Amino acid sequence: MSEPVWLVSAGRVLAAAQCPRTRAQRRRGLMGQDTFEPLVLQKCRWVHSLFMRVTIDVAYLDEEGQVVFIERLRPWRVAAPVWQARSVIEAASGSFERWNLNLGDIVEVRHGGN
Secondary structure, X not given: OOEEEEEEEOOEEEEEEEEOOOHHHHHHOOOOOOOOOOEEEEOOOOOEOOOOOOOEEEEEEXXXXXXXXXXXXXXXXXXXXXXXXXXXXXXXXXXXXXXXXXXXXXXXXXXXXX
């Protein structure tokens, strides 16, 4: 089962999210889902939207949690690697606008009861 986490930036909670614990969960990601919670992929530099049904927002974070690249990925696409990224947030299309998430923002992934 994925671990529930909170995405926090500048002292405000952006969203509840899921953080896959196993390699199999990471591989499955959001494939085949129409609705979903945001997903945090740690130790990740690139993603794809193969077998996905919906467009997603993707934010790439460096080792400090700073947003270094944002893109919108339509179904059946493969994104280019973002070499400085250490983790990725995937969310429903339009989420980042609602969260007011921008390049340079710091996102903290709070696990469990943190």
